[in-house]
Amino acid sequence: MNAKIKIIVGALVCASLLTGCAGGNTGTNSGTNSGTESSASASAASSDNSTGASSETGNSSDTSSEVSSIDESNLTEEQIYDNMVERSLMDLGNLERMSKFIEKLENKQEVTIAFIGGSITEGLTAGPEKCWAKLTYDRLCEKYPDTKINYVNAGLSGTPSVLGNIRLQRDVLDHDPDMVFVEFAVNDGNDQIYKDSYDAMVRKILSQEKQPAVALYFTVIKSGHTCEEYMSQVGKAYGLPMVSLNNVLSHEFETGRMKWEDYSDDESHPNEWGHKMTADLIMNMFDKATEKIKTMGDVTITPLPDTWVYSDRFADMTFIDRTHSSDKLKISSTGTFDTERETLTSFPDGWSYKGKPSGCEPMELEFTGKNLMLVYKCNNSAVFGSLQFTVDGEVYTTIATSATDGWSNPVATLAYSGAEGTHKVSIKPVTQSGDDKTTYVEILGFGVA
Incomplete structure (x- = not known):
């Protein structure tokens, strides 16, 4: 278990047990593993003009609410950390595309995994080798050592999904990815231009002939700003896996186990530990998806719904x-x-x-x-x-x-x-x-x- 979280969790466990500490439980790279937000316009508040598009996700799984109800007073540090990681998983989605991606990994087929977002994805403060995207890539290489996995990091500091949608083809789709992570929850605002751009970007990725898997990662900044609420409607409509940082941090802050400074050295960006923790959240999604896929049998990818979640005005930018x-x-x-x-x-x-x-x-x-x-x-x-x-x-x-x-x-x-x-x-x-x-x-x- 990470030393930093052990200290944070250990302190609270000791206090909660009331028995003293003595009684507590103290870009673009490619390779084969060999063994080892700025804004598009002013961010004024606006009403949600969603068309309410949705789709059935029969294999979806929301574990965050279940984990929140667990009595943590007598849990070990490792169990508390595991619960924290579990809490991040908002939804597994229908796993249709994920099953195809994981099948390629297991069959040792060459794949490309891409990440698009802002400075958090780019790795500001932690650096390109220690950012959550690279750490996730490294973990996948360790898990599938005989599979060639190509890595594309299209994170760009200070940019929202409005610009992400414009540069999507150049920075991501030209690499023909098999899976794409999308992270824009703190760089976007609530104006309709952001909602329409986010919807258009995600849908364009899903519309590719290769039918890549897509997962959504929702971050949060110190002020509490996150566009998770309206972005998750896109994920639900298209049956996508979704991971929430806010589900993790808000609970840990409420319990007193963590404060913002444990996760970040500024107002927005995870520190090195924060990036490592994020990789744990993403790999938990992969692990849960892999387990669920084993029970699904043959899978056919469902066509995209005719109805857009917000608007098609920025389609095929x-x-x-x-x-x-x-x-x-x-x-x-x-x-x-x-x-x-x-x-x-x-x-x-x-x-x-x-x-x-x-x-x-x-x-x-x-x-x-x-x-x-x-x-x-x-x-x-x-x-x-x-x-x-x-x-x-x-x-x-x-x-x-x-x-x-x-x-x-x-x-x-x-x-x-x-x-x-x-x-x-x-x-x-x-x-x-x-x-x-x-x-x-x-x-x-x-x-x-």
Whole structure:
């Protein structure tokens, strides 16, 4: 048992027994194991406009409520920790896709497991080798030493599912994964744009020809913010395994066994122990799924329901930059925007402009769809300007690329939302003040749906 949790749990066990301590029980890698959130837009509260789509998950299993009712006063440290891990499992889902994935592992077929999310998945504070995604991958390699398991970590700091949906194909689906973990519960807000993007992203993964397994991991930050409630509706509708960190921490905090600082060194990110504990939660889901699958017999994957959980408005989102093209968007002129300079590391093939707005010829493009998303570099700087979008001959919106919470991070926001069709767009830089003075902007790419 982990030394840190032993200390935390041991202290409470001793106190609860009232007998003193003497009486208590003290990216992208591939390989074969050889033996061993920023936001897309302002996060204002909004009403839940769910369509209420659902599906039967006959093999689902919710163990969290059962574990919560257990009397823990006389349990050992190991039993308390085991209960904590068990409490994280919200639902196993229907396990149809998981059974196919586990079958490949057991039959020594090469597989790829991918993780997409924000900085928690990327491994901020713990590092790429000690983050929960890599630790989960390592544990699977240990469990299936003769199976080649490829690892894709598509975690990106400060990004919500709005941007996740845009970069999904590039960062995850192009690797042809057999299983995908999705983690955006603390980077997303409650506006409809997040719900629609999350639904579209999960559904797009499930729609792949390979029929990959998908599992949802819901995190929480110190303030208590998590989008678990509405995201779990997506998991229930599509019969997916779901793991909740909040189910673990809230109970441990209530009992006094843990405080936030045991899990995290800041307001949001797990420390090294927190990442190890998270890997335990994920592997518990794998173990419970494996046990259940043994009783299921032959499995046929159920088609996705016709009804979306929230909305199909961001379905099949396509990303476009200098190296990723699509018939959905054609650039007729880049104007005076720089087409050679590398932009942000995570989005290097964009366009930039530095100079007076009067000296910049606009970028001209045409896209076919209902929605145009802009991905841009955001910074807290008076030099960073805005981008004015003229759509079908009329000024539609002006998007500021400077914000008080900007830190040279990628941000995605709606540049146009309207009728389905082919639309002509002109983009030019303007200053925050409206004066004709030197400004700087970076367009990292576009999303079209």
